[in-house]
Amino acid sequence: MIYRTLGKTGLRVSVVGIGTWQYGGEWGKDFEQAEVNQMFARGRELGINLIDTAECYGDHLSERFVGAAVGHQRAEWIIASKFGHHFQAPFERTEPRTPADCLKQLDDSLKALQTDYLDILQYHSWGDTQFFDDDVLAVLQKAKHDGKIRFLGNSVGSNVNTKQIQASTARDIDIIQLIYNRLDAKPDTTTLPICAEQNLGVLARVPLASGFLSGKYAPGARFPAGEVRSKWADPKLDETLAEVQRILRDEVPAGVPMAQWALAWCLKNPAVTCVIPGCKSVEQVEDNARAAKLVSA
Numbered sequence: 001m002i003y004r005t006l007g008k009t010g011l012r013v014s015v016v017g018i019g020t021w022q023y024g025g026e027w028g029k030d031f032e033q034a035e036v037n038q039m040f041a042r043g044r045e046l047g048i049n050l051i052d053t054a055e056c057y058g059d060h061l062s063e064r065f066v067g068a069a070v071g072h073q074r075a076e077w078i079i080a081s082k083f084g085h086h087f088q089a090p091f092e093r094t095e096p097r098t099p100a101d102c103l104k105q106l107d108d109s110l111k112a113l114q115t116d117y118l119d120i121l122q123y124h125s126w127g128d129t130q131f132f133d134d135d136v137l138a139v140l141q142k143a144k145h146d147g148k149i150r151f152l153g154n155s156v157g158s159n160v161n162t163k164q165i166q167a168s169t170a171r172d173i174d175i176i177q178l179i180y181n182r183l184d185a186k187p188d189t190t191t192l193p194i195c196a197e198q199n200l201g202v203l204a205r206v207p208l209a210s211g212f213l214s215g216k217y218a219p220g221a222r223f224p225a226g227e228v229r230s231k232w233a234d235p236k237l238d239e240t241l242a243e244v245q246r247i248l249r250d251e252v253p254a255g256v257p258m259a260q261w262a263l264a265w266c267l268k269n270p271a272v273t274c275v276i277p278g279c280k281s282v283e284q285v286e287d288n289a290r291a292a293k294l295v296s297a
Helices: 033-045 061-076 099-113 134-145 162-166 192-197 234-250 258-267 282-294
Strands: 003-005 012-014 050-052 078-083 086-089 092-094 118-124 149-155 173-179 201-205
Touching: 033 061, 033 282, 050 201, 061 078, 061 099, 078 099, 099 118, 099 134, 118 173, 134 149, 149 201, 162 192, 258 282
Parallel strands: 050 078, 078 118, 118 149, 149 173, 173 201
Antiparallel strands: 003 012, 086 092
16 A cells, blocks of 8 residues: 655545445445445555545444444544535435534534544535635634544535635645546646645545446446436436547556556546545455555655
8 A cells, every 4th residue: 555645634644545425325235334344444454544434425324334343443544524414315415504513413423433533524515605604614623623623624516616725724624525537637727736736635536437437337338217327318428438438448558457547547646645436345445455556655
């Protein structure tokens, strides 16, 4: 495993982390605690030390899985969670975002994760007006002062939200999470340069483009109703799948699994600290970790 420093925080994080949206039950599989335990145990063996989760992945369900799996090794993990949504039904959320809401969500996350502090707490896809609420920031800074949070982050909703990212340092934000992958490289020229200027740690989410960059799907593939990918219009879906096949043919070196190549592609940008792909099995944890062999520190 390779490690990088997460911006100004001083935290040394594995360049491959574990994203946990899938444990909330919205991606076609319900998990048992035992299999989650196995995935995190194997991840730790391979040197992975960063977990990204959220309050709304199944109404703290993902957080409870994580807490039960790693609570006995709390000091060995860097745990990042988010706030500002409430799970209602698969892919449906409300937005409890008053200062009191945010404090309650933090306390509920700590309870679910079986810990008394979060390494990183992130705004979760907030609009500009809400994000610049000084009363919310004051609550977060007090929680930070009280030791409930080590660092604040912002998981931006829009992939090119330069306004919020430019304000990061002024608003005590040290970590940015954004969508970045071979199919969506807009941050290269919009937000990542701002992150570099402010020495912000960057977590790249959806690095496999919701599985499209696994190379498993050819044009004509269709996905079950209710899945995020099923909502793509057919022409756009086939166009995307055709582009993936072109990338596989023209850019991925022979003998290199496309998913590992795609993770490494993100990490070759020095502004990116860590990729946070999801995983549904121990084998996927292992495959993701192997991407570190394709990049330098």
